[in-house]
Amino acid sequence: MPHEFLQDRTVTKEVRYVSVMGNFKRYDFAFVEEGTKKLVIDLHKNRFAALDKDEIEKDGKIEHIFHVTEIEADELRGILREIL
Structure with missing residues (x-):
């Protein structure tokens, strides 16, 4: 039975x-504007999240979303601050 979208x-x-x-x-990332946030897509790990500048500063958020260490997350936050 077909689904009703x-x-x-x-x-x-x-x-x-x-x-x-x-x-x-x-x-390697792709960024797509989605309302007030940007959809951030990690092209290596196929991980993604809709983020803004405030969200990347939350403790553990980047580590959890992109499965990176705390040190890598700090580096990634610096990169995302420039883009978001």
């Missing part, structure tokens, strides 16, 4: 691709 629409969005070499590894 509550909503089905196509939207066009700009995507910003950013690659940066950190102290520990290379980071």
